[in-house]
Amino acid sequence: MNNETLTLLGFMLLMFAGFYLLIIRPQQKRQKQQQDMLADLKRGDRIVTIGGIYGTIEALDEKTLVIKTESGALLRLVRAGVAMKQEQEEPAA
Structure with missing residues (x-):
């Protein structure tokens, strides 16, 4: 070389x-x-989906989860559709 x-x-x-x-x-x-x-992820966690929907986990299994939105609607989605956990909001003083 x-x-x-x-x-x-x-x-x-x-x-x-x-x-x-x-x-x-x-x-x-x-x-x-x-x-x-x-x-x-566990029941009660507040999440944001990839589509920008905010909700609280009502039920989950190995591949899917059910979230409840602010309007009260229940949505079922694949776990991979979760973008992030919503940060805990600090209460106003």
Whole structure:
């Protein structure tokens, strides 16, 4: 191998390492956090769905859950449809 080949190989390895650190690793971390949040859901948790619907979990099983919206409607959705848990609101002083 000549010097140019080694330089090119080193540059490609450096590019891959940068790509991994800047794109792949943060995405894996976010995905792990989302999976942990979905696994920790329980009855009574306030959530926001991917579609932007706010609700409280009324019932859940392994793959689905039923939420109650502010209007009183019950909606059944897949666990993966949950975007995040709603943060606890601080009571006004």
